[in-house]
Each structure stands twice: as structure tokens, then as C-alpha cells.
Amino acid sequence: MKQLGVGLIGTGYMGKCHALAWNAVKTVFGDVERPRLVHLAEANAELAAARGAEFGFEKATADWRALIADPEVDVVSVTTPNQFHAEMAIAALQAGKHVWCEKPMAPSYVDAERMLEAARASGKVAVLGYNYIQNPVMRHIKVLVGEGAIGKVNHIRVEMDEDFMADPEGFFYWKSALAGGYGALDDFAVHPLSLLWFLFGHVEAVVTDMVKPYPDRPLQQGGRKAVENHDGANVLMRLAGGISGVLMVNRAAWGRKGRIALQIFGSKGSITYDQERMNEFDLYQAEGRGTEQGYRKILAAPAHAPYDRFIPAPGHGLGFNDLKIIECRELLRAIAGEPSSTVSFADGLRIEKSVHAMAKAFHERGWVTVDD
Amino acid sequence: MKQLGVGLIGTGYMGKCHALAWNAVKTVFGDVERPRLVHLAEANAELAAARGAEFGFEKATADWRALIADPEVDVVSVTTPNQFHAEMAIAALQAGKHVWCEKPMAPSYVDAERMLEAARASGKVAVLGYNYIQNPVMRHIKVLVGEGAIGKVNHIRVEMDEDFMADPEGFFYWKSALAGGYGALDDFAVHPLSLLWFLFGHVEAVVTDMVKPYPDRPLQQGGRKAVENHDGANVLMRLAGGISGVLMVNRAAWGRKGRIALQIFGSKGSITYDQERMNEFDLYQAEGRGTEQGYRKILAAPAHAPYDRFIPAPGHGLGFNDLKIIECRELLRAIAGEPSSTVSFADGLRIEKSVHAMAKAFHERGWVTVDD
């Protein structure tokens, strides 16, 4: 069988992450084909050549369209800034390539819809890079929820917080401009929403408040400029099946570095998880003698597939980048027509629709239904 | 100086807690007068006599009005079920007694207003039993916030969760009936709101969702009965000074026993606290070298007054009941005309007004302003 030819557009952090995954996926999993790293595109020829050598690609180009036109490329990783996703992903799909595109799909909902249309028209595999759902711990939480280990879920809370916008004297840059989107909602909400979708299904109705902790920020050239969007957002939600939820996101939350804290309450127990300690979760089951009931801290272990493909001993820990390797293998399975767990463009669009509804609910100061 | 004569109405958990505080306050603090435990009232004479002996009161009665009429009684602890608070507190105030009444003031807002009027008319000290604010750790958090240790606060989150209603097969009882109030809002919200008021001031606007995890519950006599109120509530809030907040309360949250989790975010740092570990809090300050920034876990210590009155060494820990002793001393200071930190009937009424506004916001499905 012919090796799958890989093209990579973009070599920022996510580009590097994809490259690491393409390099490692066969060694880790064994049960997939070793992909051939064919073509890498960057903004200029020099950088492309340098990154191509670093990441182990055969060819490098400053013209991403050349990469897409390359007949040796079968699948394209799109890891460029968000505003380029639509154009590149659509071109790749139209050229008959599979696409692995970083989230979110596109700043504009219309562009995201066009991406979905292109995917449907192409018949190719088109998946989004929602890697948090690939964590063996998260997968096992899904197993537990599905088995009824905590009964019927009735309430969830999820927080995503970091502090890269927490300094009020940090310079104004595009993230604070209206063109940069709603703020934390764009930046963050899709991540916890991908987890909620993975575990429970889609959001159906929302009401939102947003937080603008600092009215203005200094400009590098001097003076100050009004902040145009919101570094925090809080949302009351109803999910499929009548589950009530609260979503809180904040990129100005001093002390939080990579927090995605999930609390799931059911009729027989509860589960909590925090991405800052991604190799463990806590499970409470209302079983047995009351004197010994409590949250069990469960460390990631080989029995939580596919942790075992990385490490044969419990408690040793996967890293954030390892999740991308798992995602890459799921993509390869999808391309091979095997069952896989990925976020399709259709699912991703629905997640982004929720985000837009949340923004609308803020501006309308009331509940908004997310149409399906 | 004449000893202050104490009357105690009610001997459930809170009654016992008051009794322990009255017994201990002088030994702990030294700087107050030792109160004289004069009169105790319970529902029947036998129980009153038994509890009077246990709690160390001189007289016992089944007629709470006799206690209030007792000229040797100067201050009355009201610790009966909520529906009796108004009648008893008002009678005591009208008889010229100081009143220490357990929260909430009354199930009906009108009754709570009457209590405030009676307090104003009497000129006596009338305080509510919001003991969480008396925790030396919480007091020190207030000091830190006031000093600007975390800059200007812009966002807070608070969760109060227990699991005594989490079992879907627990029998229907008054807590699930409409007459029992809104549900978790009545039961819980006043506690975290007392902390928010203590630290930041009052809630100004709210929007609410409520959670009814179980539509019905079994009856002891057989059959099932529809649950009439909500075991959970989630509220988006705006507080004084433009602080945005999220309040989440749930009495059907498996695994949570006495959780009151507070997260406070400011422009220079953040603070977190959880009542289940009431002798510690976490402080993040965006200071110093980045490589060593992190949440500092600070254990309660003598330097956090008045911890030192209980224990001269750090890290040994106060208990929940100790907070009532601190509250008792604040009451004694208020009676003595000294500066004190208590929740007056006026402040308590404003807290309860917030709760009613939250319920209204749920029914109206939109934002509601809390009038001052």
C-alpha cells in the first residue's frame, strides 16, 4: 500500500505539534501506516526550508497552493492563523486532499459554513484539531458516563481560564480589537464546548454575561486605546437531554495557566477534571458504606486506552503534545475508513454556532436558542 | 458590671452551637464579660429541662414567651426553624432584648422587613448568624482585598454544594415542597452572598437558571410526588463596583459535603478558598520572577486574628463551631457599643432581597435589578 503523503501549512506551535504527531504516530501505534512527510509550506522560502529540515519534510515552499497542487500530498494539515483556515481548507478539499484543520474553523460563521460545504462536496475526510477529547482520561470519563457510573447526568460546570491577558498594562494588540472577535468566547469557549459535545451532545439554549476587566490598554507607541472586546464570558446553558450547565471562560484570570475544570453531576455520583493535571480525574460514586465515601483520585493508566500505547505503567503521565499523536491516529483511521473519534467539520460548525449564540445572548440580554 | 443574661430559644444544631459559644466566649477571648446562661426554651417542658441541664442554663421552659418576659434575660438567641424567626425576634426586640437570630431572617420577605422595622424601633442590637464571615481566613482575605494585594477585583465565582438531596430515591419531605421555598436558593444562596457582601458589597443585577434534577420523589407511604422546587440554581451577577460574578448552588451535588468555593480575580492576582478546607486559602500574586509564580497555600495562623485567641501555633486548625464563638464575641462587642463585624438585620434583609430577585429572574427569563 502506498504511503500517505502529508502536507503541512504553518509551523507555529500547532504546526510543530502536527509535525511531531506525523513523525511519531507509527512508532506509538504500530497499527497504522507510517506517513510520508512530503511537503511543508511557510510564509517565506527561507523559513519554509528551515522548518522543512527541522520537521523532516522532503520539500518546502513559500507557496501553499503549490503544496496543495502536489500530487504526492494526500492529506493537508492546516495550522495557520484562523483567518486563513477557510481559504486553505477549501482549496485543499477541492484539490481532493483530506484536511486536518486547527480549530476554530473560521472567524466568520459564513466562512465556516463554506468549509463544511466544501468538505461535503469533496467526500474527503475533514477533521478539526480538538485534541482535548483525545486524552485517555477524558475518553475514560466518557466511558464512565456512558456506563451510568454516575447515573443520569443533570448538571455540569466547566471553566477555562488562563492569564495571558491578565496584566492590565499589557500592550493592546489584535486580541483586544473587535476584529479579533468576541474575546475569550472566541479564544476559549470552543475547547470546553468540544468536551461537552464529546460527553453529552450539543448546547441548546444560552444566556450570557461578559467581563471586560480593563477598559483600555497602553499602546506600544504611547497613549492608551480602548479595549473593544471581552476577556471573560459566563454562560448559563441548557444542553441536550435537559442538562443544565454553566460555562465560564476567562483569559485574564491571574494564576490560571491551562485550566479547563470540569464538574459533572449525576444521579449516582460525580466526576471532576482539570486540564492543568491532565493525567488524573476524580470520581465520586454514592456506593458502599457511607463512612468511606469520597472522591477517588484516579491516575491515568494503561487500562485507559490508548495510554498503553505510550507507556506500559500507570501514573507516569502523558503530555499535551501526546494528545495530538492520538488525534493523528484517529485521523488516519478515518482516512482508512475505520471507526474513529474525531470532530468533523459538521460537528465543529455546530460548536461554533453555539459560540455565536452566546455572543447574541449577551447583546440581547436574554436567552437565545441555538438552532440545529 | 452586671453580667449579661442569655436566653436561648431552640436547641437543634444551631441552638447547641449558640450554647457552646455562650459557654466558651469568655474563656477564649478574655476581653469580654462572661455571660450568664439564664433561660432556655424548647417545644416541651421535658426537652427544655434536659437541654437546659446539658447546655448549662439556669432555667428551662416550654413557653418561649416566658423566656422573653424574663427580666434576667438581656439577649435572646433565636435558633428555631425559619418560620418562627419573625415572631420570636420581633417579640424579643419589643421586650427590649438584644437578638441574635439564625439566618435566613424569614421565609417571606414581608416578615423579614417587619423584623428590620422592629429592630430599628427597639434601638437594640439585632444580628444574624452568618458565621462564615467570622473565619479568620475569610477575614484575612478581606484584609488582602482591601489592601489591594490582588489589585482591583473584576470577577468572582462562588459555588455552594452539598449532597443531602442528591439521592433521587430520598423521600419527599418539606424541603421539596413549594412551601419550603425556592429550593437551593433559599437553603444555600444566603451563605455565599454573605461572603460576597462581606468582601465586596451587594449584588445589583442578576439572571438565573434553576436545576430540578429529579422530577419526583418517593413518598414514605408509597407512590411518588412531584418535586415542587429546584435543588440547584445558577446565577450570573453584577456586583457593586462593576464586578461580574457567577453564583452556583446545588444541594444535589454528589460528593460535595460542605463546599463553599470562592474564586476572586483581580488586576494583580487572585484568591481561592473552599469551606471544606476552612483553615487555608490560596493566593496568587503576579509579582517577582515569572519562573516562581504560583498559588501560595496559606494555612490559618495566629497572625490571622482572632485565630491566636484559640491556638498560638499555625496550621493546627479551627473548627466550624469555633466560628460561632467569634460571632458571639462580635455580638458582645456590638452590645457593648464597640466596633464589631456582624450582619445586621438591615444587611441581612438586603441579602435576602437579592435571593428573591434571583428567583424572579428565573421566572422572567431575563435580567433583574435588585433595588436598594
Next chain:
Amino acid sequence: MKQLGVGLIGTGYMGKCHALAWNAVKTVFGDVERPRLVHLAEANAELAAARGAEFGFEKATADWRALIADPEVDVVSVTTPNQFHAEMAIAALQAGKHVWCEKPMAPSYVDAERMLEAARASGKVAVLGYNYIQNPVMRHIKVLVGEGAIGKVNHIRVEMDEDFMADPEGFFYWKSALAGGYGALDDFAVHPLSLLWFLFGHVEAVVTDMVKPYPDRPLQQGGRKAVENHDGANVLMRLAGGISGVLMVNRAAWGRKGRIALQIFGSKGSITYDQERMNEFDLYQAEGRGTEQGYRKILAAPAHAPYDRFIPAPGHGLGFNDLKIIECRELLRAIAGEPSSTVSFADGLRIEKSVHAMAKAFHERGWVTVDD
């Protein structure tokens, strides 16, 4: 029945703690007699009178022998500095009083032996103030160990660390002098040893190393003085039943405030506990599906007797001083001839014998057997 008359000698922290317990024990437990607080002794008449008023004692004296001679006194709390324990406890016992003496018994083993002899000769109740064993959490750990919840115990580790001697520029005072004892061994080891004795029985053989982190300390009057004992000690131990153990104590351990960390390993599970979070413990049981095994964090609850006598709800937390109230009730039960859980002078002497053996092992640089 005549009320039991209480005498209290000493009003430092432990004296206050005893006073609080004597004041509260009846209110908390109900099932004991309310003691009568008769007589208090302090070093001078003025302080005695002040403390007598604060602590609620009827009489106050500067002559502890007058207190012991008081026929209205039935039981004497001895809470003075360690060097006075023997003289006072023996005198009280010889006067026919029950004795509640703070630990350790005496700096010298010979004096401690004399105390035991006096207790035996008197036929009175003589107990030591080892309150850590009274924690409902610790009692429940004993229940679990006894039930075999973690199988046959084979290995334990215990650490007791504080940091009041951690500052190398702290002035030299009696704690660093040879007359002050071995150092951390005297100060600390008896506490964890009381827990080990409570749970497993006595120490049989030891080998020891000691730590002197700072060779000298400044004197208040200027200059420096050589430190004469050791702020840390580490001991390998064999306990009854072949259990291997490690004991580590350190009073110069920066960051530790009231740490007594216990790890217990058995053939079916393990238990961990830390006194800095005295209202919880962790239990691991090798049961059920491997994918959900983990340490369960169990919060103190009413089902862990006698927590319920203080608070009817789980997760609210007892304080350090509450343990003394429980101890006081055990003492009252012992005096009443009922089954009780206390550390007798005989058990206390055996604990102190272990400590002396540890010191010997350090000086002899080898294993030492603790004779019974």
C-alpha cells in the same frame, strides 16, 4: 450525684485548652455530668485571679498545693511546663485526686517512672493529654485497620514537621540547650508515637540519625552560642507484629506548620493522613475494576463518631481544640468506670521509653531494642 470538682494548674495554651474542654464537655456530649470548675492555680495571685475569671473557675490561687489540698477538687489538670509535671501529678495522686496531665510525662525517665508508681499506688485515674488519637478521623482509621480494610499492615511512615526552629538567626533559647532535651525527639516524637501505639502497638527496635541544621545561634545579648541538641531526627523502626516503620521529625522544616503525615501500607490497600488537614484522610483499597482504583478522599462526617456530637453535617470540620473536648469526655468516662480510650501513665511511659531508645541508638550508631 455530686458534680465532679475540677482543678487546673497552669493556664498557657494547654491550660486554656483544658479550660475550654471542661466548659464544653457537657454541652457537646450530654451523656456526662457537667463538671464544676472549682480551683485554678497560676504562678502568681494576680494572674491566677485574672485567669480564674476568664476560664470560669470559682477560686484562684498562686499555691498549687492549696489547690491539691482543696477537698472540693476531685480531678486535677496539670498543664504546667514539663519539668513540673512529676511533682504536681504525684502530689495530686497522693492526695487522692484523678490526674489529667499534659504530655510528655517528664523530661527524665526516672521521674516518669515515679509518676506511674504514684498512679498505681493511688488507684485513681491518671491519663496523659495525647489528643491526636481522639480525632474522629483517626479513630475511624483505627476501625478500618482493625476491620482489615487495607489487609495486614506491613509498613508505615510518619513525619512530624514544624518550622518554629527553622530560622538559623532565631535566638538561642532553652529549646537548643542540652537541658532542653534531645531536641525534636523530645518535642515531637511522642505525638506520632502515640498515633502508632493507638493504631498498631509499641515500637520494638530502632536505629536513629539526628540532624543539627545550624551549629550555632545568636544570643540576644550578642555573640553566638553552639546549639547543643538536634532539630531533626530520623528513625528506622520495627513495631509489634513485624511492621517496619520510618519516623521523621523536624522542627526546622520551613513551610510545615502542624504536619503529622502518616502513611500506612497493608496487603489490600493503604491509608494516608496529614494533621494539617485533620478533617480528612485518604483510603486506597485494591478492589473493583482497575480503571477506577484510586485514593478516596474522605471528609470527616457524623458517621465518624463522635463528630456527630459536634456537628450533624459532613464536611464542616472540627478544630484542634475540639479534640481536647473529646479527650475530656474519655477521661470522665474513665473516672465513671466506663470503657474509654485514653493514654494511661503506663502507656505513656512506654512511649517515652521508645524515645529514649531512639536517642541511645543515635549515640551508639546501631540498632537498639526497646525493652518491655
Next chain:
Amino acid sequence: MKQLGVGLIGTGYMGKCHALAWNAVKTVFGDVERPRLVHLAEANAELAAARGAEFGFEKATADWRALIADPEVDVVSVTTPNQFHAEMAIAALQAGKHVWCEKPMAPSYVDAERMLEAARASGKVAVLGYNYIQNPVMRHIKVLVGEGAIGKVNHIRVEMDEDFMADPEGFFYWKSALAGGYGALDDFAVHPLSLLWFLFGHVEAVVTDMVKPYPDRPLQQGGRKAVENHDGANVLMRLAGGISGVLMVNRAAWGRKGRIALQIFGSKGSITYDQERMNEFDLYQAEGRGTEQGYRKILAAPAHAPYDRFIPAPGHGLGFNDLKIIECRELLRAIAGEPSSTVSFADGLRIEKSVHAMAKAFHERGWVTVDD
């Protein structure tokens, strides 16, 4: 410049780990040459071919001597069971190859000495796979200790515990046989000792106790067999510079999965770390106002080099396997003659000498000095 040719002997977990590192090192670090994966050896030709394809090696063989003889191979990863290390590493060194050998060097001290002699004779780079020291968090702890952030270190404790031998009914296998070594000492102690060496230098004197929790184990064929070595060991130590230490290792510690818990106490503060949460550590510094002193929980971040080469954002977390990539880069730097941080055969031999001294101390029941 010619690419470095890699040979890999052994494809168990550590072999896979080496393969992943060789695949990823250039993509992660950029500043090294991309190695060429030339030759892989396994026990039989079929497995060799399969693993060769999986791990991306050009050639595969069942004859490890052929691999060593391959002129295209410049560096050999030795990841076979411990008893083969000496023969293979010595042969590779004698063939003029650099060697990256998994720890420990060899079951017998004499063989380990022969390995060191071969390394010295060859002039080639010969390093051992002690990857825990490569953790960016551990490296930063070393920086802090070196800077005096916690003053002069005077006491350390380290525990390494897992539970793969905790089940008393687990079958007898070679790990319980005398030929399998001392037990936990062989299995575990070298890991924490590598950390101590990395941070503080070598162990100078020891006294030891060992733990045999289960006297016998079932045989698969029926019946039981006496356990011949010890699943736990506890050691009192003196390290370079007069630091006192306690080492505790146990492979029968139910609940522990990958625990390597380190406590470091100095004259100005302390540091704690646990490998089960390898992306964080706690730092206490006795600085500033007493009311806010506490352990700071510091999450791994880009500022802790070389975390930044993996992830540009803090709090996202490296995995255990990532440490091997860092180690691989250090090896490449050593081969290139650049400063690097690795454990040489000389350092590794000294670590193993400590272990043998510990075993001797147990048998002699007294202190043993580790000769240099």
C-alpha cells in the same frame, strides 16, 4: 555534515521510548542534527522486522553484533534487560560507537566497572538513561537550589513507591528471586539517587532496613515459594556537605503508581516534588509578611527550559516520554562536544555503588561508608 547513524537494541518500553526520542529530537529542538535511524535489533528476525517498520529504522536484524558491526551506525541505544547491558555496551564501545544505555548499568558491580573501563578506553560518549533529571521542573529545582533560593540545604527525604508487587497473591516471578537482586533497592533506588546526585552530590554513609511484606507467593504451577528478596527498603543517609537524608523505596505500596516524592529543606525555605505530578513543584520561601507565607505551587512553564521547545504556553504539561527526548538531545550535545547534562558511566557507577552499600548496611545492621 554526515547524519549520525542510530542503532537500537531492544524494543520493549524503553526501546520504544528511545525510538520516539530519536524520531522527535530534531523536530522538537531544531538545534541538533536529525539522526538517521539505521539499524534495529531484536531477539528474532520477525520481531526485528516488525519493530523496524514501526519505529522507522532502515535495517532490522536478529543479531545485535551485526548492528554493532554496521559502519553506518555511530551510536547505539542499549535497552535490553539489565543482564545484557554489559556485554552489549562494551562491544559497542569497543567497536567505536557512542552508547546510550538504560539504567542500571548491570546487576553485578564488577560488570558495571567493566563498562566504565570500556567507556574510558574507547573515548566515546557513554551515558545512562536517567531521564528524571531531564524534567524541566527538576532542572529548575536545581537552579533554585544553586541560587540559594531555599538557603543552605540541610535535610532531604525521598520516597519512590509503586504497587506492582503489592498483591500478596501475585505469582512468584524473577523479581522475587535472589538472582533478581536485592528487590526494591535494585529496582528503584537508583532513580531517586540520580535525582539526589543531580541536585546535591553523592551519598557518603548509610544505614538500612528492608521490608519483606509477604514471606511467600503462589507459583503458577501450584504451591507457594518463599520470597527471596525485599519489596521495600528504608535508608538513613548522609550526603555530601553534611546533608542528612532519608530514602524510602517500596514496590508493594498499594495506591502509589509512579511516586517519586522529594522534600528538600534548607535554611531559608523548602521544595517539594512528586513525579506523579511531574509538571509542578512546591516552593516555600521564608520571605515577606508572615501572614502570606505558604507553599507556592508552580506549574511547568516555558521559562523552565527546555519546556519552551515543546510548548509555548505554561500549564499544558510534558509527558514522561518527553523527558527521553530531552535526554536524547543532551546525548547529541555530548557527542557534538557541547556542554550537556547527562549521567556518565562514571557517575552511574557511583550511584550503583551506593545501592550496594545500602544492601551491605542492612546485612551488617549498622552504618556503612560508601567509598569514593
